Amino acid sequence: MVLTWKYAVMYFRLLSMQVRSQASYKASMLMDVISTSLYGLTEIIGILMIVNRLGHISHWTTWEMAFLLAMAEFSFGMMDLIYSGFDPDYFAPAIRRGDFDVFLLRPYPVTLQVLGSRFVMRRLGRILIGFSVMVITLINLKIALTVGICAYMIIIIFSQVTLFGSFFIFGSTITFWTIERIEAVNIITYGGREVITYPMEIFPVWLRQIFTFVIPFIFMNYAPAVFILGKQDMLSLPHYAPFLAPVISGVFTLLTICFWKYGKKHYQSSGT
Amino acid sequence: MLASIKVIQTTAKQQLQYRTAVFAGLVTNIAWGIFRYYLINAFFSESPSINGFTQSAAQTYVPLTQGLMVFLNTFGSMEISQAVRQGDVAVSLLRPMSFLKYWMSYYAGKSFINLLLRSILLLLVFHLLFPIGTPATPLQFFFFLVSLTLSWLISHLWIIVINLSAFWVTDATGVLRMVFAIQQLLTGMLFPLRILPNWFQEIVRFTPFPSMLNTPIEIFTNIVGGAELTFMVLQQLVWVGLLYVGVKRVYRAGIHQLEINGG
Numbered sequence: 001m002v003l004t005w006k007y008a009v010m011y012f013r014l015l016s017m018q019v020r021s022q023a024s025y026k027a028s029m030l031m032d033v034i035s036t037s038l039y040g041l042t043e044i045i046g047i048l049m050i051v052n053r054l055g056h057i058s059h060w061t062t063w064e065m066a067f068l069l070a071m072a073e074f075s076f077g078m079m080d081l082i083y084s085g086f087d088p089d090y091f092a093p094a095i096r097r098g099d100f101d102v103f104l105l106r107p108y109p110v111t112l113q114v115l116g117s118r119f120v121m122r123r124l125g126r127i128l129i130g131f132s133v134m135v136i137t138l139i140n141l142k143i144a145l146t147v148g149i150c151a152y153m154i155i156i157i158f159s160q161v162t163l164f165g166s167f168f169i170f171g172s173t174i175t176f177w178t179i180e181r182i183e184a185v186n187i188i189t190y191g192g193r194e195v196i197t198y199p200m201e202i203f204p205v206w207l208r209q210i211f212t213f214v215i216p217f218i219f220m221n222y223a224p225a226v227f228i229l230g231k232q233d234m235l236s237l238p239h240y241a242p243f244l245a246p247v248i249s250g251v252f253t254l255l256t257i258c259f260w261k262y263g264k265k266h267y268q269s270s271g272t
Numbered sequence: 273m274l275a276s277i278k279v280i281q282t283t284a285k286q287q288l289q290y291r292t293a294v295f296a297g298l299v300t301n302i303a304w305g306i307f308r309y310y311l312i313n314a315f316f317s318e319s320p321s322i323n324g325f326t327q328s329a330a331q332t333y334v335p336l337t338q339g340l341m342v343f344l345n346t347f348g349s350m351e352i353s354q355a356v357r358q359g360d361v362a363v364s365l366l367r368p369m370s371f372l373k374y375w376m377s378y379y380a381g382k383s384f385i386n387l388l389l390r391s392i393l394l395l396l397v398f399h400l401l402f403p404i405g406t407p408a409t410p411l412q413f414f415f416f417l418v419s420l421t422l423s424w425l426i427s428h429l430w431i432i433v434i435n436l437s438a439f440w441v442t443d444a445t446g447v448l449r450m451v452f453a454i455q456q457l458l459t460g461m462l463f464p465l466r467i468l469p470n471w472f473q474e475i476v477r478f479t480p481f482p483s484m485l486n487t488p489i490e491i492f493t494n495i496v497g498g499a500e501l502t503f504m505v506l507q508q509l510v511w512v513g514l515l516y517v518g519v520k521r522v523y524r525a526g527i528h529q530l531e532i533n534g535g
Contacts, residue, residue, distance in 0.1 A: 025443070027443070028442075028443040028446060031443065031446030031447070031450070032445075032446050032449070034446075034450065035446050035447075035449035035450040035453055036449070036453075038449075038450055038453035038454060039453045039456075041453075042453055042454055042456055042457040042462065043456075043457075043462060045457070046457045046462045046463050046468065047463070049468050049469050049472065050315060050463060050467055050468065052469075053322070053323075053467065053468075053469060054315060054318065054322070055318075057314050057315065057317075058314055058317065180292075180293075182296065183293065183296035183297055183299070183300050184296060184299050184300060186300050187299070187300055187303040187304075191300070191303055191304055191307060194304070194307055194308075195307055198307070198310075198311050198314075199314075202310050202311060202313070202314035203310050204310070207306075207310070
């Protein structure tokens with residue numbers, strides 16, 4: 001217990017170090033936050049302008065589409081912030097430079113050190129955009145925010161964050177062997193974020209089956225949104241579909257933790 | 273001229289060294305293209321044409337944008353701003369060729385390899401998966417090639433000119449990121465411009481952005497022809513001229529006020 005407390009303190013110290021160093025260049029950080037938020041914002045505005053012109057995409061109205069987008073944007077932003085250290089684009093060079101070897105020498109859990117080694121504040125841009133659009137859509141769609149719905153949304157967001165986080169850890173663990181980051185991992189991370197923002201009916205059966213049985217994206221955002229917005233489910237998913245998200249992210253997190261531990265044990269350094 | 277060719281060769285060779293990275297990028301590009309293909313198709317579930325943009329044009333639009341993205345550098349590049357910030361830009365004064373010529377040759381070498389390994393391969397793969405339309409006449413295809421060349425010039429002149437903002441702004445990265453983010457929507461990279469609201473198109477029409485990507489795509493997919501096509505290509509020519517003068521002026525002004533401390 002004492003030890004866990006010590007580790008928690010250490011983690012927050014590492015984070016506050018990151019925050020303070022980034023916040024010391026205030027104008028530059030503000031600019032970074034704004035520019036990062038623009039990436040999500042242009043995509044959301046673009047798609048909303050189109051849905052608005054057409055009236056709907058498949059069975060989803062403009063605001064319902066916005067809800068799908070906002071949830072994904074918020075979760076992915078949160079994940080990108082919390083798991084910054086595990087971002088394969090950052091982790092692979094760290095392996096190459098031998099930064100990771102330094103972590104192994106310190107008497108603290110390596111995983112915590114990686115998590116604390118980077119905390120990219122500009123991701124707040126995505127988080128803020130996701131959150132604001134989410135609030136605006138909920139108001140527009142007149143969704144009653146009961147305690148139940150709020151709790152459910154928090155669980156879904158938590159599941160999305162940890163699922164994408166586990167993909168980041170997976171992508172980083174591979175670099176123990178490859179040294180280079182593997183770009184194909186982007187298909188499940190950034191590509192996955194893209195996929196969960198679309199209504200799943202638009203995909204053909206073969207892709208939907210991949211998103212159901214291989215990487216079950218369908219239960220992460222689509223099924224929960226159908227449930228929250230009280231929409232009719234066009235894919236006739238089982239009635240427990242909206243509640244699978246935490247189970248799926250739990251399984252994926254467990255698997256990647258095992259993989260990460262295995263990778264760490266067999267890590268041989270780049271010799272730098 | 274000879275110097276330019278040397279630079280093009282060198283960067284092309286450099287880019288070839290990253291073959292695995294290029295192919296890995298290709299795989300991601302294809303997966304992404306497939307996801308987007310179905311999204312864009314879903315727009316057309318009610319009617320086969322939105323504001324003159326047909327579903328078959330949209331089906332060609334997706335692989336075309338995915339394929340040309342790296343060739344045209346639609347996501348931007350920050351190399352020059354870093355060279356300015358670190359003072360490396362001073363080297364350009366020593367080179368036996370102009371700053372603009374050097375960087376355009378540099379990008380040309382990279383783009384050439386990307387065109388061969390990524391654009392063309394991606395279109396071939398997509399051709400096996402989905403129907404891809406082609407220009408209706410050889411003349412239309414010729415205009416596509418002309419327009420694509422102009423797009424390449426505009427896109428890169430634009431990248432250079434905004435990168436030069438680093439002469440005055442200490443942290444140009446933020447500015448560049450902002451521009452590149454908005455650019456995705458304005459060039460027609462995210463969605464075909466024609467299916468966006470009319471008022472939006474009216475505003476964008478007066479900017480160089482559609483000339484960077486949207487124009488060659490509308491030509492390839494036979495959306496425009498005749499007088500409209502001629503006008504759009506002329507517009508591209510005007511932008512090449514304006515940006516060329518712009519880059520020259522901005523660079524001169526930047527170098528003029530530049531002070532580099534040795535070290």
